[in-house]
Amino acid sequence: MKSLTHWINGERVDGQSTRTAPVFNPAIGEQIAEVRLASAADVDSAVKAAQAALPEWSALPPLRRARFMFRYNELLLANIDELAELISVEHGKTIEDAKGDVTRGREVVEFACGIPHLLRGDFTEDVGTGVDAFSVRQAVGVCAGITPFNFPAMIPLWMFPLAITCGNTFILKPSERDPSCPLRLVELAKEAGIPDGVVNMVNGDKEAVDAILTHPDISAVSFVGSTPVASYIYSTAASTGKRVQALGGAKNHMVVMPDADMDQAADALIGAGYGSAGQRCMAVSVAVAVGDQTADSLVENLVPRIQELKIGPGGDPDIEMGPVVTEQAYDRIKGLIDKGVEEGAELVLDGRDFTMQGYENGYFLGGSLFDRVTEDMEIYKQEIFGPVLSVVRAPDYETAVDLVNRNEYGNGTAIFTKDGDAARDFTDRVQIGMVGVNVPIPVPVAYHSFGGWKRSLFGDTHMHGMEGVRFYTRLKAITSRWPKSGVREGHSLTMPTMQ
Numbered sequence: 001m002k003s004l005t006h007w008i009n010g011e012r013v014d015g016q017s018t019r020t021a022p023v024f025n026p027a028i029g030e031q032i033a034e035v036r037l038a039s040a041a042d043v044d045s046a047v048k049a050a051q052a053a054l055p056e057w058s059a060l061p062p063l064r065r066a067r068f069m070f071r072y073n074e075l076l077l078a079n080i081d082e083l084a085e086l087i088s089v090e091h092g093k094t095i096e097d098a099k100g101d102v103t104r105g106r107e108v109v110e111f112a113c114g115i116p117h118l119l120r121g122d123f124t125e126d127v128g129t130g131v132d133a134f135s136v137r138q139a140v141g142v143c144a145g146i147t148p149f150n151f152p153a154m155i156p157l158w159m160f161p162l163a164i165t166c167g168n169t170f171i172l173k174p175s176e177r178d179p180s181c182p183l184r185l186v187e188l189a190k191e192a193g194i195p196d197g198v199v200n201m202v203n204g205d206k207e208a209v210d211a212i213l214t215h216p217d218i219s220a221v222s223f224v225g226s227t228p229v230a231s232y233i234y235s236t237a238a239s240t241g242k243r244v245q246a247l248g249g250a251k252n253h254m255v256v257m258p259d260a261d262m263d264q265a266a267d268a269l270i271g272a273g274y275g276s277a278g279q280r281c282m283a284v285s286v287a288v289a290v291g292d293q294t295a296d297s298l299v300e301n302l303v304p305r306i307q308e309l310k311i312g313p314g315g316d317p318d319i320e321m322g323p324v325v326t327e328q329a330y331d332r333i334k335g336l337i338d339k340g341v342e343e344g345a346e347l348v349l350d351g352r353d354f355t356m357q358g359y360e361n362g363y364f365l366g367g368s369l370f371d372r373v374t375e376d377m378e379i380y381k382q383e384i385f386g387p388v389l390s391v392v393r394a395p396d397y398e399t400a401v402d403l404v405n406r407n408e409y410g411n412g413t414a415i416f417t418k419d420g421d422a423a424r425d426f427t428d429r430v431q432i433g434m435v436g437v438n439v440p441i442p443v444p445v446a447y448h449s450f451g452g453w454k455r456s457l458f459g460d461t462h463m464h465g466m467e468g469v470r471f472y473t474r475l476k477a478i479t480s481r482w483p484k485s486g487v488r489e490g491h492s493l494t495m496p497t498m499q
Contacts (some may be wrong), residue, residue: 004179006203007186009049010196015042021176022207026092026323027313033090035179036377038204039394043171043211046200046372050142050169051217053197058139058167062116065165069113072161072192076106079188083181087152088212088314090178092322092363093276095314098153105157106463107446111127115165118469128497132479136178137473139167140243141219144187144212146233147182148225149175149325150279150385156182158450158464159222160189164198166472168220172201177325179203213237220472222463223247224281226383227409227455234458246472247451249383250411252296253286253404254440255426257397257417258294263414264438266301272414272440273389274309274367277324282412282441283435285384286373287391288400295393299348299371302389306349312356323363324386330363333386337368340379340390351387375403383409397422405431414440433457 004023007014017039022031038046057065069127076083084098093101110431123134139248144157152174160170174182182201202208212218213236220243223233230248237244254272256265272284272336289295314318334352341347351366365387373380373390380390394400404413415426423437433452436442444450444465451462 001031004033004183004203005036006036006038006046006317007183007199007201008042008046008441009052009200010190012183015039015045015202017042023090023177023179024326025089026325026363027315028361029327029363031111033180035176035203037176038173038202038208038211040207040211042204043202043208043215046171046202047142047215048218049197049200053195054139054142054169057164057169057195057198062119062165062167062447065167066113066115067092068192068194069109069115069161069165072189072194073106073109073113075188076102076109077155079184083153083184085315086181086184087178088322090180091149091325092314093279093458094319094322097276098314101151102153102157103181104443105151105154108158109161111446112161112165115469118466119166119473125383127479128481131479131482133411133477133479135475135477137469138476140472140474141168142217143168143220143222143472144171144173144218145222145234146173146209146212147175147223148193149177150276150281152178152181153185155224158468160199162464163222163472164194164253165332166469168472169198170200171212171218172199172433173204173208174201176203176205209233210236213242214240216240219243221246222471224463230458231455243471244459245451245461247281247463248456248458249409250281250283250409250452250456251286251380251383251409252282252284252412252414253288253407254284254414254416255288255400255404256290256294256298257415257419257422258291259418260294260416261418262297262301265298266305268414268416268440269298269302269389270305270309274306274321277321277365278387279324279329279385280441282443283385284402284414284440285388286380287389288394288403289391290394290397290400291408292393295371295391299369299391303349304371309367311354311364311366313359313362321367321387324365325363327363329386331366333384333388336379336382336384336386337388340370340373340377343377343379345373345377345379345390352357352382372465375406401426401429405429408454409456412436412452414442431440433462458490
C-alpha cells in the first residue's frame with residue numbers, strides 16, 4: 001500500500017512520529033494509501049528548514065523569485081493530467097472538475113509572477129527641506145498554510161506561491177484525506193528550481209495544527225475550512241502574536257427574481273449546487289425564490305435536470321458528479337436530509353437511496369431537492385456540504401434581501417434578474433463578501449481577492465490578489481535626510497514637523 005510522507009528541506013521524510021491515517025478512494029469505499037501524521041517535533045523540523053532557507057531566499061531580488069514562478073507555472077500545466085488524476089482518486093470529483101481545481105490555482109501562480117510590480121513601494125521627494133520619504137514591503141518570515149480536502153490543488157496554490165514570491169518561506173499542512181496532490185505540488189516546486197527549505201509540507205491532524213499555531217518561529221498562518229475550526233485557528237494563533245487569515249464556512253444564497261430567465265437560473269443552480277457533489281465553500285445551497293409563482297417555475301425546471309445528473313466515479317469522462325469524500329460525510333449528509341423531512345420541509349427529490357452498480361461500497365448520493373424550507377430548520381442553518389439544494393420562498397424582494405443579511409455567514413451570494421436597478425441595489429445592500437449578478441459562483445479572479453464577511457472570515461485580509469500581497473508582507477516607512485557636510489544646525493527637543 002502506498003505510504004505518503006512529509007516534504008522537508010527538499011525531500012520526502014517519514015518524520016519521527018509513527019502515527020498514520022488511512023486515505024480512501026471514495027468511489028469504491030476502500031483504503032488505497034496511508035499518510036504519516038506529523039508530531040510537534042516533525043513540525044519543528046520543517047520550521048527549522050524554512051528558517052535556514054529564509055535569509056538567502058528573501059534576499060533574492062523579486063524578479064529572480066518571479067522567474068521561479070514562471071517555471072513552476074509551466075510545470076503545473078505540463079503535469080495537469082497527473083494532478084487531476086490524484087485529486088479525482090482521493091477526493092472523488094470528476095477529472096474535468098479536478099483540472100479546474102488546478103487551473104484556478106495556476107491563475108494565482110500567474111499573478112505571483114508579477115511580484116516585482118506588486119512589491120513596488122511609494123516615494124515622495126522633499127516632504128521637508130532635503131527630506132525624502134518612501135515605503136517598502138518586506139517579507140514577514142516563515143509562513144504556514146492549513147488547507148481543506150475539497151480543493152487539494154487550488155487552495156494550496158492560493159497560499160504558498162504568493163507567500164514565497166513575497167520573500168517568505170512556507171510550511172503547508174494539507175488535509176490528510178487527500179494529500180497526494182499537495183505532495184506532488186511541493187515536489188514540482190523543487191523541479192522548478194526553488195531552493196530546498198523554501199517550501200515544506202507536513203501531513204497531520206490536530207496535533208500538527210496546534211504545533212503550527214503555537215510555534216514561536218512561525219510568523220503568519222493562512223487557513224481555509226469550517227467556521228468552528230477557523231475561529232479556533234484565529235484565536236489560538238493570534239494569541240501568540242501571529243498574523244492570521246482564517247476563512248470559514250458558508251451558507252450561500254441565490255436570489256431568483258420573477259423576471260429571471262428560469263432556464264438560466266436552473267442551469268446555474270445545478271452547477272453551483274451539485275458540482276463537486278456540493279463540496280465547495282462557494283456552493284449555492286439555498287435558492288431564494290421571490291414569489292410563489294417564481295418558486296413553482298424554478299422547482300419545475302430543476303427537477304428534470306437533477307434527475308438527469310450523471311453520477312459515478314470521477315475517472316469516468318462521461319459523469320457529472322462523483323461521490324462525497326468520506327463515509328462520515330456520507331452519513332452526516334443523509335442524517336441532515338432525514339432531519340429536513342422530520343422538520344417538515346418538502347423533499348421533492350431524495351438522493352439518499354442512490355446506488356451505483358459495481359460501486360456499491362462507494363460514498364455516492366443522488367441529488368436531493370427540498371422546497372418550502374424555513375429559517376428554523378437544520379438543513380437551512382447548517383452548511384450541509386453535500387448535493388442538497390433548499391428552496392426558500394420569499395414573498396418579495398425586501399424579504400429576500402433581509403433573509404440573506406440575517407444569516408450568520410457572509411461568504412458568497414448571487415442574484416438572477418434582468419433588472420439592472422434590482423441588481424445594483426442588491427450588490428450595494430447585501431452584507432456578503434462576494435456577490436454575483438447572474439453569476440452563481442462569484443469566485444474572484446486571481447488578481448482580485450477572495451474572502452467573505454461575518455462568520456466566514458476571521459482576520460482582516462482576504463486571500464490572493466493585493467490583499468494576499470499585503471498579508472504576506474509588512475510595510476516599512478523610511479524617512480531619509482542627507483545634510484550637507486560641515487553644516488551644523490543644532491539640536492531640538494520638539495516634535496519634528498515638515499515646515
